[in-house]
Amino acid sequence: MFTGLVEVLGSIERVDEEGPGRRLTLVWPGLVEPMVLGESVALNGCCLTVVAAEGERFVMQAGPETLLRTNLGEAAAGDRINLERSLRAGDRLGGHFVQGHIDTTAVLRERRTEGEWEFLAFGIDPSWTSLMVPKGSIAVDGVSLTLVGVEPDGFSVMLIPHTLAVTTLGGVRVGGRVNIETDMIARHVAKLMAVG
Numbered sequence: 001m002f003t004g005l006v007e008v009l010g011s012i013e014r015v016d017e018e019g020p021g022r023r024l025t026l027v028w029p030g031l032v033e034p035m036v037l038g039e040s041v042a043l044n045g046c047c048l049t050v051v052a053a054e055g056e057r058f059v060m061q062a063g064p065e066t067l068l069r070t071n072l073g074e075a076a077a078g079d080r081i082n083l084e085r086s087l088r089a090g091d092r093l094g095g096h097f098v099q100g101h102i103d104t105t106a107v108l109r110e111r112r113t114e115g116e117w118e119f120l121a122f123g124i125d126p127s128w129t130s131l132m133v134p135k136g137s138i139a140v141d142g143v144s145l146t147l148v149g150v151e152p153d154g155f156s157v158m159l160i161p162h163t164l165a166v167t168t169l170g171g172v173r174v175g176g177r178v179n180i181e182t183d184m185i186a187r188h189v190a191k192l193m194a195v196g
Helices: 064-069 126-131 161-166 184-195
Strands: 008-018 021-029 040-041 048-052 058-061 080-085 104-114 117-123 137-140 143-146 149-153 154-159 178-181
Touching: 021 064, 040 058, 104 154, 126 178, 126 184, 137 154, 143 154, 154 161, 178 184
Parallel strands: none
Antiparallel strands: 008 021, 008 080, 021 058, 040 048, 040 080, 048 058, 104 117, 104 178, 117 154, 137 143, 137 178, 149 154
């Protein structure tokens, strides 16, 4: 479980193809508490397991399902990446409950500067927008955000200067693909309503 509050903007040092999956070597700048084998870390919102660690560097593996549903299949050495360690009992929850289970991806359609803020509009498969409501929560590349607007085939958010500076969302360009995790409460309510 995560909060959607990115702890650090890390980088991908190396990507190795590994059978049907990929092995990602990452760098967490200024890491104080060492990574532990088996620890869960969200990479652009996608929960993966630490399989090797030394100092600021750690390794994670992404399988075929992860590569299909996320933007990690497009990740390359040198890319910046949002990193968040899993929530511990007693930690402050400042964002919203994020599982790290990516539902799908969305594509940035529009980016507009409004003073120091930025408005971002994304296109998404219409089957996902039924789980979104204006002023509801969404995780975009692992960043907990408030939905500003919801359309039949898309949604929009506003980013404050801090979010633009400390996450990958400050650099996403029109046409760029981002990971999406819809609100887990909305998913469960929709399932309960469907079964009656």
